[in-house]
Amino acid sequence: MRVLGVDPGLTRCGFGIVENGSSQKLIMVGVGVIKTPTEIELAMRLLALENELIACINEYKPDVIAVERVFSQLNIRTAMATGQAAGVALLIAARSGIPVAMHTPTEVKAAVTGSGRADKKQVALMVQKLLSLKEIPKPVDATDALALAICHHWRGTGDARIATALAKEGARLKRVSKK
Amino acid sequence: MRVLGVDPGLTRCGFGIVENGSSQKLIMVGVGVIKTPTEIELAMRLLALENELIACINEYKPDVIAVERVFSQLNIRTAMATGQAAGVALLIAARSGIPVAMHTPTEVKAAVTGSGRADKKQVALMVQKLLSLKEIPKPVDATDALALAICHHWRGTGDARIATALAKEGARLKRVSKK
Structure with missing residues (x-):
């Protein structure tokens, strides 16, 4: 299965493609960042992002x-x-x-580090380790997109760490909505 | 000039088409609401909205x-x-x-009622009056879309009421961002 992770943003939109090979080892197939110029109008930025994401899908053909x-x-x-x-x-x-799934930052952090409260650096280090990369991909939006793709690969397995993080997040959301 | 006003929403997205005739009198060309079912997934709702809006543009051909x-x-x-x-x-x-413009609710209210703080009913009554409609269009999303189109027609004239509303809104935004 090939997963395209998208860390959405208008100024920088990270994307990362992760595949599970025959040995179930996760492999990075591609990674990058789509930037849209801040000086052009919003509608044109959305169109530029759309065009780049379509090109990305055509190139990597994610499942x-x-x-x-x-x-x-x-x-x-x-x-x-x-x-x-x-x-x-x-x-x-x-x-x-193409089927689409959404994961919260807490779910992603929990999936790759075991803690829904992990910081950016910890997530980046785990992404590097899990995908056996020589270096941490930059910028952070690219790393986050890879983490999302990894999270999606693992959520199918019903990872207990994610369930725990979800429960924690549920509690947090309840608090937020009380305000 | 024919303006398509869009009051964006996923559950209900209002649209209203307003044209200025030869006498500069504003005329309602079309109005309606696009609904997407809450039970289908977000990506499919966005796609349904896109398809309906494209159909709307093809039908009314706004400038x-x-x-x-x-x-x-x-x-x-x-x-x-x-x-x-x-x-x-x-x-x-x-x-x-198609050129696109964005107007804030305050600008729209100021354009059609003269006050950026007007309530929904006041806006609806003015939309009815300005477009010489027998009844107020329903639901409110449809009326709001017409009000947006009217606002766009009038903003080109540099209406002083809108400038005043803008200044007021600017002040309000500063307060919000301080929190």
């Missing part, structure tokens, strides 16, 4: 697309841009008939 | 698309869904080569 589910950003403007970038990825997936 | 710019919603989940629906509208506009 499934995993997109980060974001709803914890405090800045509403950033949340809106991230949501729109995620929306573009979801839309392309639906249009291409 | 410009006006989309509501939302960033004041306090609920991050709602904001995300609205942002994604708006993103779909912007994306289609860019892809079709």
